[in-house]
Amino acid sequence: MAFRIIASQCTQCGACEFECPSGAIKFKGEAYVIDPNKCTECKEAFELQQCAYVCPVPKTCVPAPA
Amino acid sequence: MSAPMISLESLTSTTTMNQLLATAKSGACTSSSCGSSAKPDDFDPAIWEKIKDHPCYSEEAHHYFARMHVAVAPACNIQCNYCNRKYDCANESRPGVVSEKLTPDQALRKIVAVANEVPQLSVLGIAGPGDACYDWKKTKATFERVAREIPDIKLCLSTNGLALPDHVGELADMNVDHVTITINMVDPDVGAKIYPWIFHDHRRYTGLEAAKILHDRQMSGLEMLTARGILTKINSVMIPGINDEHLLEVNKWVKERGAFLHNVMPLISNPAHGTHYGLTGQRGPQADELKALQDRLDGGAKLMRHCRQCRADAVGLLGEDRGREFTLDQIPGEVSYDASKREAYREVVARERGDHVAAKKEAIGMIKAAGSIGTLSFAVATKGGGRINEHFGHAKEFQVYEASASGISFVGHRKVEQYCRGGWGEEHALETVIAALEGIDIVLCAKIGDCPKDQLREAGTRAIDDYGYDYIETAISALYAEESGAEPLTATA
Numbered sequence: 001m002a003f004r005i006i007a008s009q010c011t012q013c014g015a016c017e018f019e020c021p022s023g024a025i026k027f028k029g030e031a032y033v034i035d036p037n038k039c040t041e042c043k044e045a046f047e048l049q050q051c052a053y054v055c056p057v058p059k060t061c062v063p064a065p066a
Numbered sequence: 067m068s069a070p071m072i073s074l075e076s077l078t079s080t081t082t083m084n085q086l087l088a089t090a091k092s093g094a095c096t097s098s099s100c101g102s103s104a105k106p107d108d109f110d111p112a113i114w115e116k117i118k119d120h121p122c123y124s125e126e127a128h129h130y131f132a133r134m135h136v137a138v139a140p141a142c143n144i145q146c147n148y149c150n151r152k153y154d155c156a157n158e159s160r161p162g163v164v165s166e167k168l169t170p171d172q173a174l175r176k177i178v179a180v181a182n183e184v185p186q187l188s189v190l191g192i193a194g195p196g197d198a199c200y201d202w203k204k205t206k207a208t209f210e211r212v213a214r215e216i217p218d219i220k221l222c223l224s225t226n227g228l229a230l231p232d233h234v235g236e237l238a239d240m241n242v243d244h245v246t247i248t249i250n251m252v253d254p255d256v257g258a259k260i261y262p263w264i265f266h267d268h269r270r271y272t273g274l275e276a277a278k279i280l281h282d283r284q285m286s287g288l289e290m291l292t293a294r295g296i297l298t299k300i301n302s303v304m305i306p307g308i309n310d311e312h313l314l315e316v317n318k319w320v321k322e323r324g325a326f327l328h329n330v331m332p333l334i335s336n337p338a339h340g341t342h343y344g345l346t347g348q349r350g351p352q353a354d355e356l357k358a359l360q361d362r363l364d365g366g367a368k369l370m371r372h373c374r375q376c377r378a379d380a381v382g383l384l385g386e387d388r389g390r391e392f393t394l395d396q397i398p399g400e401v402s403y404d405a406s407k408r409e410a411y412r413e414v415v416a417r418e419r420g421d422h423v424a425a426k427k428e429a430i431g432m433i434k435a436a437g438s439i440g441t442l443s444f445a446v447a448t449k450g451g452g453r454i455n456e457h458f459g460h461a462k463e464f465q466v467y468e469a470s471a472s473g474i475s476f477v478g479h480r481k482v483e484q485y486c487r488g489g490w491g492e493e494h495a496l497e498t499v500i501a502a503l504e505g506i507d508i509v510l511c512a513k514i515g516d517c518p519k520d521q522l523r524e525a526g527t528r529a530i531d532d533y534g535y536d537y538i539e540t541a542i543s544a545l546y547a548e549e550s551g552a553e554p555l556t557a558t559a
Contacts, residue, residue, distance in 0.1 A: 054141075
């Protein structure tokens with residue numbers, strides 16, 4: 001259970017990094033990456049996934065395939 | 067004319083420090099306080115002190131001082147229909163566009179490098195490319211580092227206002243005394259057509275609800291800034307058919323809440339930019355529509371007419387952008403601040419400005435004494451310093467002035483394609499320059515060739531280079547007086 005960022009569409013604005021309540025998002029190399037082991041999909045913190053709702057590009061921060 | 071010709075140009079283009087300092091010290095007055103005589107009559111002294119070196123807040127200052135933006139704040143909390151956050155191109159010049167995002171430490175290096183090389187630098191602004199108040203940690207870290215290193219640099223930022231109320235206290239503590247808020251509406255119904263969504267308090271809001279929250283936060287942010295004595299500039303994007311008429315209402319609201327300056331800018335809309343407005347064919351205003359609205363707004367909150375809608379990483383005087391000279395790869399890993407160039411420049415400007423104000427006063431007196439002949443419009447080629455000091459063919463923009471019985475006013479600028487490159491003129495470029503100068507009575511420049519001069523005359527515009535290196539107002543008043551008086555203007559041509 002985690003979200004992921006489609007690197008080719010990411011603008012590298014970094015909003016997701018500081019909105020993430022779990023510290024799961026870091027800038028690595030050329031893009032922001034979500035650590036699936038740390039991502040909680042914001043459960044117990046917020047109603048909605050912060051990274052996906054702050055992301056300025058549609059369909060760029062999405063649920064990772066199971 | 068009246069000025070001792072210690073030209074600003076010799077300062078800004080000089081390469082050796084000794085030369086620079088010799089120029090700075092060659093004048094009679096070395097007191098740093100003599101610049102205060104340059105205060106135009108219509109400003110409160112306390113306010114003048116705050117704006118006199120800020121090119122964006124004072125039309126008068128924009129002839130002398132330069133700003134730089136550092137793109138440290140890429141994250142944004144709202145989506146605007148005129149903005150596409152993916153866009154990035156070194157050849158584009160418009161707000162929100164940037165080629166190189168910087169960390170606060172990289173930004174400091176860049177600012178020090180620019181301060182060492184660009185003596186006109188007086189202001190550091192953070193204008194995104196996202197929102198400086200939302201991406202607050204980076205904005206704050208940058209300001210703190212810069213204030214430690216270059217204590218006399220003015221700090222300013224621009225914001226959409228949504229996160230602004232959370233940081234007004236810290237802004238005041240850091241001596242940020244200029245804040246720009248982009249306010250495009252005071253009616254959420256209008257706002258819903260401009261902002262598809264906002265991210266606030268950990269939620270995404272859309273439609274009317276989003277616009278209502280944004281509006282409330284913008285107004286309270288503005289009121290808080292006014293209460294703290296922080297000068298505010300309100301930027302509004304003029305979007306024909308959406309908020310053009312409505313900006314009269316916006317002007318009224320922001321004036322009531324203490325806004326210092328209102329800057330109405332044209333929407334820049336192009337399908338290639340990938341913005342919602344660009345893709346849906348929403349057009350921007352024509353130059354005459356913009357000017358007509360600005361004229362109707364006169365008398366409300368003070369209008370800014372010299373905005374160049376610069377990039378979020380622009381460097382230099384408002385009409386120029388030297389950003390490409392200062393990309394990170396051109397800056398050494400370690401740079402230390404050397405205040406000497408900026409200090410020398412300030413001394414000369416202080417002296418030069420007093421002289422300019424006196425020349426202006428004389429010019430306006432001359433116009434008022436001349437009989438009324440309606441309005442004459444002038445397009446001026448200038449490199450700064452308030453003088454006619456650019457060749458016609460080298461100008462990338464012309465500053466537009468109007469002279470009438472009530473005086474001389476700066477009314478805007480017209481960007482043009484540079485006509486002369488590497489020594490010869492390009493026919494096609496000349497045609498576009500002439501088209502851009504439509505409606506202008508007189509072009510003032512330091513030098514112009516016979517061919518462009520003749521073509522301009524055919525298009526109904528006189529080009530005059532007899533006043534090269536004079537103050538702009540001095541030339542305008544002389545020509546106005548001549549036009550109204552007995553002698554026909556052809557005598558000078």
